[in-house]
Each structure stands twice: as C-alpha cells, then as structure tokens.
Amino acid sequence: MRCKGSVFIDKVNTFAKIIQNILKMSLMVVGSVAFDAIQTPYGQTDKIIGGAGSYICLAASYMAKKQNLVAVVGGDFPAEYVEILKNHGTDTAGLQIKSQEKTFFWSGKYHENMNSRETLITELNVLEHFDPIIPPQYQGTEFLMLGNLSPIVQRQVIERLAVRPRLIVMDTMNFWMDIMMDELKKTIALVDVLTINEEEAQQLSGKRNIVEAAEAVMAMGPSAVIIKKGEHGALLFGKNGQVFATPAMPLRSVFDPTGAGDSFAGGFIGYLASKGETSFETMKKAVIAGSVIASFCVEKFGTERLVNLPQADINDRIEAFIQLSQFGSTL
Numbered sequence: 001m002r003c004k005g006s007v008f009i010d011k012v013n014t015f016a017k018i019i020q021n022i023l024k025m026s027l028m029v030v031g032s033v034a035f036d037a038i039q040t041p042y043g044q045t046d047k048i049i050g051g052a053g054s055y056i057c058l059a060a061s062y063m064a065k066k067q068n069l070v071a072v073v074g075g076d077f078p079a080e081y082v083e084i085l086k087n088h089g090t091d092t093a094g095l096q097i098k099s100q101e102k103t104f105f106w107s108g109k110y111h112e113n114m115n116s117r118e119t120l121i122t123e124l125n126v127l128e129h130f131d132p133i134i135p136p137q138y139q140g141t142e143f144l145m146l147g148n149l150s151p152i153v154q155r156q157v158i159e160r161l162a163v164r165p166r167l168i169v170m171d172t173m174n175f176w177m178d179i180m181m182d183e184l185k186k187t188i189a190l191v192d193v194l195t196i197n198e199e200e201a202q203q204l205s206g207k208r209n210i211v212e213a214a215e216a217v218m219a220m221g222p223s224a225v226i227i228k229k230g231e232h233g234a235l236l237f238g239k240n241g242q243v244f245a246t247p248a249m250p251l252r253s254v255f256d257p258t259g260a261g262d263s264f265a266g267g268f269i270g271y272l273a274s275k276g277e278t279s280f281e282t283m284k285k286a287v288i289a290g291s292v293i294a295s296f297c298v299e300k301f302g303t304e305r306l307v308n309l310p311q312a313d314i315n316d317r318i319e320a321f322i323q324l325s326q327f328g329s330t331l
C-alpha cells in the first residue's frame with residue numbers, strides 16, 4: 001500500500017506537468033483588430049471585421065487551444081465580435097477598448113488575377129497612439145506572434161516581456177517599409193522568424209533573386225524567413241542553406257485573399273506552440289499547417305470561413321495537401 005505522502009507527491013508532480021504543458025503552449029499574439037472594406041472581382045464589402053490580430057487568433061485557434069491577444073479597438077467595435085474571438089480561445093484581457101476613439105480602418109482592392117492588391121485607405125485611428133499593455137498573466141509566454149503593426153509597437157512588446165519568448169515570429173508589410181524602414185530593421189534584428197511576401201522581401205533586401213533576398217533578410221537577424229508567394233505557396237529558408245517549399249492548395253474559387261498571410265502565420269505559430277517545438281523540421285510541418293488554414297480563409301469574404309471551420313474540413317484538407325505534394329521517396 002502506498003503512503004499518503006507519496007500520493008501527495010504524485011499529485012504535485014501531475015499538477016507541475018499540467019502547468020508545464022500550459023506554459024509550453026503559451027502563445028501571445030499582437031496585431032491589428034480592424035474594420036476592413038474589400039473590393040474583389042467577385043464583389044465588395046462594407047466595413048467588415050478584419051485585422052491581422054483577428055485573423056491570426058482565429059487561425060491559431062485551430063492548432064493551439066489558447067491565444068493571448070494584445071491589441072486595441074475603438075468604442076465602435078462590436079462586442080459580439082470580441083465574444084467570437086473568446087469562443088475561439090482568445091484571451092482578450094490584453095485587448096484595450098478606447099471608447100472615445102475609432103477602430104483602425106483599412107480598405108483594399110484586388111485586381112483581376114487576385115495576386116496583386118492595392119491599398120485604398122489606411123486610417124490608423126486608435127492604432128496611431130497604441131501603447132501595448134501586457135497583462136501580467138501574459139508574461140512568460142513561450143511563443144510570440146508579432147502581427148502586422150508599427151515596428152515600433154512590435155519592438156515595445158518584445159521589450160516589455162520580462163523573459164524573451166523561445167520563439168518570436170514577425171509579420172510586416174510594404175506600408176512600414178515605405179514609411180519607417182530603419183525602425184523596421186531594428187525590430188527585425190530581434191526576431192527569430194520573419195514572414196513576408198515575395199515583393200516585400202525584394203523591397204526589404206534590395207535583391208531580386210528570392211534565395212539572395214532570403215539570405216539578406218536572415219543576415220539582418222532572423223534565423224529563418226518565410227517568403228509567401230500567394231497562390232504559388234511559400235518557401236521556408238533556414239540558416240546553412242536549409243530550404244523547404246510548400247504549394248498552396250489549388251482552389252476552384254478564391255473570393256478574397258485578405259488575411260491569407262495572417263492566417264498562414266496563425267496556423268504556423270499555433271502549430272509550433274501546440275507542439276512546444278521550434279526546430280526547422282517542425283517548422284516544415286508548421287508551414288503546411290499555415291497553408292492549410294490560409295486555404296480556407298480565401299474561400300469567403302473576411303473572417304467568415306475562419307469563424308466557423310469544422311475540424312473534419314481541416315482533416316480533409318490536410319489529407320489533400322499530403323496527396324498534392326507526395327511522390328514517394330525516390331523518382
């Protein structure tokens with residue numbers, strides 16, 4: 001018979017394991033929560049919910065149980081949408097609501113081939129003076145996703161964390177390259193993985209060739225860079241010449257590519273956080289996870305598809321991805 005003391009120690013050990021697992025999976029997301037107005041060849045929307053932070057949290061929710069969000073909205077932002085995020089496992093203690101101000105607004109237009117996009121309006125509103133406050137319970141996060149935001153704010157978030165996360169993934173866009181390249185480079189120097197699209201990689205690095213561009217970005221600090229190529233998939237580059245390619249799912253109907261990059265990032269970091277791993281080998285699978293989630297995002301306008309995505313659909317698409325790129329171990 002076991003004595004009471006050993007039963008107590010077992011319980012303490014079990015409790016410690018649970019805490020360790022929770023910490024292993026802790027994921028913090030910083031990014032815009034926004035109103036978007038989108039025009040595509042298939043139609044246009046009035047103000048709908050968008051923002052990098054929203055897409056990342058929704059996407060990550062299909063991989064990791066919980067995401068701690070740091071963001072800001074105005075008094076005009078619908079409370080029901082905050083509930084939707086919460087129902088997807090988003091902790092909104094770090095979501096500031098500035099009741100006297102307006103939510104960030106972005107409007108974009110896609111051209112006939114849906115690969116090129118033009119920004120029509122960017123109204124920073126509440127984002128202009130965003131001071132990212134990190135709730136104490138978010139400290140100690142192991143995985144940090146810096147969604148598209150001012151690089152100064154992204155850097156403040158890193159500086160405000162008492163312990164550096166095990167993995168920092170950052171997304172950005174040409175908007176910040178055009179207006180604050182130096183600040184952007186200072187933030188890039190602090191992160192582990194940068195996700196960026198092909199044109200932006202060229203703009204950031206000054207190199208046309210994609211391999212040279214990836215190497216130039218890694219020379220700025222990150223140990224890995226993901227170059228997104230829209231309907232042509234994505235490339236993951238690591239140090240020492242490591243490279244991995246994923247296709248994008250060939251889809252019959254692409255309604256709205258908005259948020260695809262953010263959904264990719266959410267699926268990517270959500271997968272890594274759920275595994276508690278950061279190796280290049282695990283990143284390969286995370287890139288597939290990101291591609292799977294992004295492939296759903298584009299099927300409907302805005303966040304609609306990500307708000308309600310059955311697990312069975314995800315499983316089917318993972319299988320389809322495996323079939324898409326598998327050809328055996330030799331030719």
Ligand code: AMP
Nearest residue numbers: 032034050051106148258259260261262
């Ligand atoms: P993606 O299509 O993945 O590049 O992301 C589109 C989302 O990024 C939209 O929902 C916008 O609200 C958001 N967004 C666009 N421009 C900015 C910006 N300058 N800062 C923060 N978020 C932005």
